[in-house]
Amino acid sequence: MHSFFGLLGIYYSLEYLSLSDATVLTFLAPICTGIAGALFLKEKYSTKQALAAVFSLFGVVLIARPVFLFGDGKASQESHLAPNDSEKGTPEERLLAVGVALIGVLGATGAYTTIRAIGKRAHPLHAMTSFSSQCVAVSVIAMIWQRTPLVIPTEVEWLLLLVMIGVFGFVAQILLTMGLQRETAGRATIAVYTQVIFAVILEHIFFTPTPSILSGIGTLIILSAALYVALTKNQGTPKKTSEVPEGALEEGLLEGLLGGEPAQTLGRENEYDEEETSALAPAEPGDSTSKNITKV
Template sequence: MSNNKSPLIHTTAAGHDYGSTRPIASTSQDGEAINGQRNVPGFVANNAGMLYIIASQFFFASMNLSVKMLNSLEPPVHAFEVIVVRMGITLICCVTYMIVTGVPNPIIGPRGVRTLLVFRGISGFIGLCGLYLSLQYLSIADATVLTFLTPITTAVTGSLLLREGYSVIQAVAGVFSLLGVILIARPPFLFNHILATNLDGPGTTPAQRLWAVGIAMIGVVGATGAYTSIRAIGKRAHPMHVMTFFSLWCTIMASLGMVIFDIPVVYPRSWRWSLLLLMVGVFGFLAQILLTLGLQRETVSRGSTGVYIQMLFSVVLDRLIFGVVPSLLSVLGAMIIVSSALCVVLTKPVPTHVSTTDSTA
């Protein structure tokens, strides 16, 4: 749980409380724990943040699958255009929802966290670009492994900046989860150094590969800032505010990138092309809102561990859509990831009592 002394989380007070980020233990009228028949709902309530994050990873994997299918069509679509379409759809959905439901300040966000919201949007764009641009010269396996360095870095920033606890169990689970990711991705630079440069793409030079790794590391820094800022914002902003700033800055900066680098716009030429692009936007929206809900309810170190489950979903979708049979190492890696995630969930301390008069900033 977060420490109330963190200046990032409690420096300002917002005019609205958009929901508690702390689980409240369910009790009977006598003050005793509820009976065994209600244990499952209590478990879900106490671990809502982690369950939101796990659900978000399914939609992230579905979005990546849509992007992969989209890239197999002609003509190819530049990453910046994919970002504009995906985040443009997300922006419209977020603003529409807040206007219809009457959420205050749908465009500028609530007072006290606007700077954090802007930082979340810009850092999220950097993280997204780092992943997409690194794929130009890196294999998917290499790029994926590099992005999963983010949970490790966010655990450090959460501890240093937000003063969140980081237990030995969380550290061990994070290390084992990373091991599971490596077993599934099997990056050539670890499993077969000789073939590493050959799998990145035709004509890839060592300098290009070094550039791509550097871009990926910048993406990790951006994703770390995004994860940490979401937790710092907490319940002081509606999840749609967080989503709006992320999608707005991604749309603006990707559009400027297309203009600056003179990237041509590719228009739809078939219904399948349009459908896949729409799926990228819808799946991305659902994934991001679920991730935001999860990170608002979890510590950075614990919540970011849940993103490893995306590798398991990716393996399953590959099998169902493309008929790819996972290898023994992939199965082993998936088992490690699931076991680590369950270990983190089951060892979460549940508060015995939370006073209804307890005030939070």
């Protein structure tokens, strides 16, 4: 459900906000996810990671150049993320769109945090199946409630575009889920900022817009922050040598059930066997114990 509201927030905001404004609002989710991971999952979210996330968001702002910060001037019109894009609707509708976008940010934050909490206990396809089935169910109910007509593609090009959306979206969600299973929420979600860079590259290839200087600076900032987080490891507290390694108890119990003996007890039992065999062994002539026995 969290993922559904996350997507609903961005799609609804695009109806009344410019693409640049909606993009900046959407990219608040990685910062919120890092904070949520530190609060609810007790994960380490260092100051350096938080600064890297803030710098990445600043890079997104330079690339998107939202209207509410840069105005309707030449920089906004030349934005390669939103050419000829303008806000629609009344101020009240735009304010509602901002509120729905923020709800979408909370939904995405909850989804990322939940996936991280589950970890590797579930396969990524399990999360994808749950997400897809819930989205289909809620979308059908919402379409019936709002009386939204069902649209069927009538051209091959439209069908191919929908197939591409499904394939690329599926791959993106699978990789994101796998990343959240292997890294902390704060570190994993910072990589989400790099999708803006790929959007710039692909848009330049297919639509040939000319990136501005601010876009280049924003791209360098996002790349630097992402590389810094990727190359910097969390330094946790070293484990004590006296601590039992993780999984040692389970391995010992499994060996016992299979007829073997745990490795830690084999040494002690061998010592006991040596003591018993030495006690039962015949005494050598001249030994004090043999003399005592003969006297008796």
